[in-house]
Amino acid sequence: MHKNLFALGVSMLVLAGCGSAPSQSRTEADQGRCAGYGYQPGSDSFAKCMMTVDVAREKRDARDHPSDARMKSLSIERNGDTRFPICSAAGMDNNLDTVNNAWYGPNCRQR
Known part of the structure; x- marks a missing residue:
């Protein structure tokens, strides 16, 4: 049991150090x-x-x-512009607009 607590303590210290290093x-x-x-x-x-x-x-x-609000605005402005793909959960930087139930992101369009 003491080994488990020691290992947990060491793990917590390592993780805490990772957050402050950069x-x-x-x-x-x-x-x-x-x-x-x-x-x-x-x-x-x-x-x-x-x-x-x-x-x-x-x-x-x-x-x-770009800020979240700016990304949402750009995605809406691009609606119908087929040069941009439709935003989806597959985009790493995309977010879900829960009010409009649509995805938005820096390099795509909502619809």
Whole structure:
């Protein structure tokens, strides 16, 4: 029984570590970037550099990953345009509009 509890505890620690690793390495990379620009850690200019890098990433992510509302709008706008396939559950990025009972996504049309 003690072995099972130990194994469960170790598994939980490993899984918890997996969730924080990407953001920690990203933060370290950002810090290295700002330090590479010559800003001293702890200074106001370093903090401003970190904010600038973060805002740029958020803008890039928003551009690369359209919002749910924007995807739904694009799918509806494409209705009848046969250049786009009809959205379905098969699309990895598609979502179900439960109000209209129709699928929508970034690269397809609702109907």
